[in-house]
Amino acid sequence: MSPLDLLVAAPLAFMVASLVVGRGGRWLILAASPAMLALSAWLVALPPDAAHLVGDWELPLGILLRADGVARLLVPATSLCFVAVGLYAWHEFSPKSGRETARAHTFWPLLYLMWGGSNAGYLTTDLFNLYVTIEMVSLAAVAMAAMGSLAAGLQYFLIALVGSLAYLLGVALLAAHYDTVDATLLAIHARPDLPTLLAITVMTAGLLVKTALFPLHGWLPPAHAAAPAPASALLSAVVVKLGFVIILRLWFEAFAEVVRPAAMHLLGGMGALAILYGSIQAIRQERLKSLVAYSTVAQLGYLFLAFPLISNAPNPAEPWAAVLVHAVAHMLAKAAMFLAAGLMLKAVAGERISDLAGLARAMPLSVTAFALAAISLTGLPPSGGFTAKFLLLHAAIEQGSVVYAAVLVIGGLLGAVYLFRPLSVACSGSAAPVVKAEAPLRVAAPLALAALAVALGFAGMMLIELSSLSAPPAAAGPLPAEPGR
Amino acid sequence: MTISTSLGHLFPLTGAALVGLGLFGFISLRHPLRQLLAVNVIGAGIFLILGGLGRGEGVTDPYPQALVITGIVVSVALTAVGAAMITRLAEERRAAGTASDQPKDQGP
Amino acid sequence: MTWTDLAVRLLLFLGLFFYAAGTIGLLRFPDAASRLHALTKADNVGLGFVALAAALQWGSVAVAAKIAAVWLFAILAAGTSAQLMARMAKQEDRDGS
């Protein structure tokens, strides 16, 4: 037994169980949460080179599972998000006054499908296997988005479909060209010829659509803003990360020798534009959930801004750690923010930011959760977001990339502007609106996630150590990268 | 390029043309059900590229064959979800239309 | 060329002839009922000849039995769908007039 298998098998088993149990399906989260957190901890504690072939079938035919730094950081973070969302959703997706709804019933198997799919995606090195995991995650994501707005869900579905086909086309070209689709083997064999370059291009384009990098972000704000709060949290925190991680695998592992610096700057430039555009759009939003959704567009930009910084760095381990810490911090903070926003909007029965007036007095814990998440998202110390953005800024200044450094600073300022607004409204006014008390579990879930996002800053060293398990080799010299101490 | 090598590429080239054709259909067609059909044409093209390039002396490599079968099953599952979403959306629009006679728009 | 080969070719030719006739009927006949008539009847005979040719070519009783089963089901399916389509066409005529 190994957590590499169980982290995928367990959620799928819970999916089956929730379908068979029927009405009581929501109770399973109480068993799934500790089990998955324990498995995630086991994964982190595995020896550094832990990897094995499924069924012991050798490459190039078989499928390799591996616990690299990316997986060791993102799998536990994903599990934390799912646990918090699951506990939060426990009340929301339950039979209402004795009657069960389709939504309350199907949310649980979809949650487990998404959980198993994203874990499978982080752990495998096989590009075709990744295609299947992408579809597992997308399928659940589309269904969850459609719970809010069917129109936005359909738009998301069609775009995600073309994105996965573009990815599949790339996989087909690679499979025909190299007779393998394993990233570790492609890293050895890949040549910069037309089929390979075309494959990288279409795969990256397809994944960028799914990750909603500006200017391919159009589908994200409507879908993420309209969905029920737990679904929004999963969509914004977990789903978009899988596409990003696969791009990371393609560009820095499988095709590290093939990708040109100009392409890195193209992605970096798109990331920079995403930060500016997403932030400005977020400032202009009147509705709270749209603001948070546009903040996702902006925050995803940081992940791609890091690409040229990693490839140019004399010591890539530092920006590499930064991008992974940012992914983890954003995951926790964004999930917390959507959950807290869901509670706040439900309490005031509105959706506009102006509806929140005086809420800080009525629901101090939820507003605190929102504020803590905002601290991490804007990158204020001592949060995880701060660690990530500081490392990125450091790398940008070290390399003399004035533009990227400027975007990082401006993005932080704009982030402060758009996140300060709902908080200042919530703290304004003298009269506290009367709101119904929420179940403690629902209040605790976002608070815990947001607190974790902030506390990540204290665990910076540990995260950087973990990320170095899969850092790309230094561009400048043949020496393997050392974690930035 | 001799005639024989270009004929060896006949099926994958047809697949490439199908991908282009389907992509054009997806962009230029407005109705989602037609777009869904276009997506299926793109998928068939990709599978033909993959399978056609796995053609050896006499037999076709079982490895791409297995990938294609997996792909076909995934694509029918997605097509079914898409078709269900399209019909449900039409039902909702109809229900909203009888109530307010306005198409439902939930964008921000 | 052996006698079997000759027979197979003859049967294939006959099958194709009936298929062609069915297709021409489908294109040329004026209304739904006669089109269906051309399509199902001629094509089923055509398929029968092609199936016979295939069975002869293979020369095994087991394969011939399978081919016969295929032919039988093709006829059943064609008959059923023709019935359903004819009813639909009739319905539409009634609705139209």
Next chain:
Amino acid sequence: MTSAFELILCLMILGTACVALFMRDFLAAVAFFVVFGNLMGLAWLTLGAVNVALAEIAIGAGVTGVLLVLSRSRLLALGEEISCGPAKPWLRLGAAAACSVFTAVLAAAVLSIAPDDGLAPVIDGLMPLIGVENPVTGVLLAFRAYDTLLESFVLLGALVAIWSLAAPAAWPRAPAALRMTDPAALNVAGSFGRLLLPVALVMAAYLVWVGSDDPGGAFQGGTVLAGGFLFAAMGGAIGLPRSDNSALRWSLVAGPLVFLAIGLAGAALGRFLAYPEGTAKALIVTIEYSLALSIGVTLALLVAGPPATTETGL
């Protein structure tokens, strides 16, 4: 001779695809799509990929075609036109130009890859270890069984996703009935459906059984089963089950569950999804039968759609 046939086949594939995409009448378009799928199946036969040909014709052409026709008639019943709706001319022109360039690049990339069966020798070398003869089954259920396991959950997840779309009042009822409304038509379809269902059962079992050594397998067998279910439902020979029916739930999860359990048993003995020596064939056949059952039921319900309040048929 052979190449002339292949050339004509490819031209017909492209032609039918064009018609299917751009024909004004959507029903005719779907008819051409089904023809397109069958021609694709012929192409796979020409390539010697009988397994894929079966899957393409049954799933790619058959199930997808039924899905599209059914969606069309449901949309028409709701008064929605499935317009050909050409977008603005400049968009069309731009799209045509962009797609032509993309196709040219893709074609160039395809031409620079030499067709070969690179992994066939590797697979041939491994086949004796698992005791089945069909190499495609070997790849699907042994060497890359992990893909297939996850894929079976994609299929299950698709059905759950469709269920999640059900209107609040409809849960957990059965999907909108597929039975024909015209009594005479129902009679015709019913007698065929009653005949076909048992045949489909036998046929599915046969396809799965031969699948270990000859072309066939769980997906092909499952699709035949789904076809039998669907036709019987259209003819009113069987009704569609409610979504909370526990027998239905068990038959939906049977395949994925057995697959997962065997995989985990392998993990307990050594490696996830590894088959202990000598048991491979028995385990593969067990997985295939349970998968075929689940695939058949799942595909039929995927076509039927989400639970509905209305009882109207076709």
